[in-house]
Amino acid sequence: MALQWYPGHMNKAKNQVQDRLKLVDIVLEIVDARLPFSSRNPVLEQIIDQKKHIIILNKSDLADPKLTSDWKLSFEQEGIRSVELDAKHNKGLGKINDLIHSELADKIEKYENNGVKNYRIKAMCIGIPNVGKSTILNRIVGKNVAVTGNKPGVTKNQNWLKTKYDIDLLDTPGILWPKIDDPKVGMKLALSGAIKDKIYAPDDVAIYALNFLEAHYLERLQETYGLDKSDLFDHTTPELLMHLTEKLGYKEDYERASRRIIEDVRKLKLGRVTFDVPGEFYEE
Numbered sequence: 001m002a003l004q005w006y007p008g009h010m011n012k013a014k015n016q017v018q019d020r021l022k023l024v025d026i027v028l029e030i031v032d033a034r035l036p037f038s039s040r041n042p043v044l045e046q047i048i049d050q051k052k053h054i055i056i057l058n059k060s061d062l063a064d065p066k067l068t069s070d071w072k073l074s075f076e077q078e079g080i081r082s083v084e085l086d087a088k089h090n091k092g093l094g095k096i097n098d099l100i101h102s103e104l105a106d107k108i109e110k111y112e113n114n115g116v117k118n119y120r121i122k123a124m125c126i127g128i129p130n131v132g133k134s135t136i137l138n139r140i141v142g143k144n145v146a147v148t149g150n151k152p153g154v155t156k157n158q159n160w161l162k163t164k165y166d167i168d169l170l171d172t173p174g175i176l177w178p179k180i181d182d183p184k185v186g187m188k189l190a191l192s193g194a195i196k197d198k199i200y201a202p203d204d205v206a207i208y209a210l211n212f213l214e215a216h217y218l219e220r221l222q223e224t225y226g227l228d229k230s231d232l233f234d235h236t237t238p239e240l241l242m243h244l245t246e247k248l249g250y251k252e253d254y255e256r257a258s259r260r261i262i263e264d265v266r267k268l269k270l271g272r273v274t275f276d277v278p279g280e281f282y283e284e
């Protein structure tokens with residue numbers, strides 16, 4: 001496995017997240033809707049303890065809508081409520097606000113019963129790099145200027161952003177590292193652009209992509225590249241890559257074809273594709 005995380009690094013990140021968890025009422029775990037499994041890190045479940053927690057399926061504009069629904073159901077069965085967001089086009093923030101309120105309804109009611117009016121919810125975003133944490137922070141804060149300053153009883157020098165809702169957000173999101181024990185998870189992260197392209201050879205990523213697309217989006221693969229049935233069924237996946245290389249006019253430059261295929265996937269040339277399928281993400 002090409003990607004290594006240093007234990008010291010991981011522990012530091014984990015401790016930082018853990019410290020700041022104490023300051024908030026609810027954690028907004030951001031995942032990439034194309035990879036609702038592969039873009040999570042199980043360590044969060046361990047450190048999150050009793051804290052309220054929802055999952056935001058961001059980049060839903062890129063993901064397969066049917067699978068986004070399936071994932072929401074699957075998380076619900078695990079006892080975690082989730083909501084989709086397209087932070088890029090600013091679609092779905094209201095639903096996040098609603099879900100946060102519904103998760104914290106008991107707590108807010110308790111405060112109100114104790115005479116606390118206009119309780120401001122404290123939340124933090126958390127997630128692996130590139131899932132859209134900064135974009136979401138910007139969206140949710142909107143035109144409101146960052147309000148800094150210390151709140152009584154919380155760690156000093158922690159800055160809060162006032163959002164357009166009755167929610168304050170920690171100004172720096174918690175960053176987790178992806179968990180890449182399974183090489184397929186690495187391939188998916190590479191394909192989505194979550195990790196640097198130079199970590200994996202493009203042909204490995206392209207072959208992974210073609211293999212997945214053959215299994216899950218066969219017609220779209222056929223249509224996009226004008227493939228015949230014989231192109232798909234009489235070839236191994238590396239042979240299919242070579243065939244496509246030729247078909248795309250790149251002669252034998254399969255690396256160039258690989259980069260093109262990866263680009264095509266990212267730019268939705270094959271439509272909205274989700275790479276994690278609930279219940280079967282280990283064996284496709």
Ligand SMILES: Nc1nc2c(ncn2[C@@H]2O[C@H](COP(=O)(O)OP(=O)(O)O)[C@@H](O)[C@H]2O)c(=O)[nH]1
Pocket residue numbers: 058059060061062085086087088089127128129130131132133134135136
């Ligand atoms: N298509 C799409 N792109 C998004 C969305 N949210 C963020 N991005 C893009 O994803 C990339 C990473 O976003 P960023 O906010 O920097 O991620 P962070 O590393 O988690 O803070 C940027 O190019 C964003 O424009 C979204 O909902 N849809």
Ligand SMILES: [Mg+2]
Pocket residue numbers: 133134135
């Ligand atoms: Mg960021």
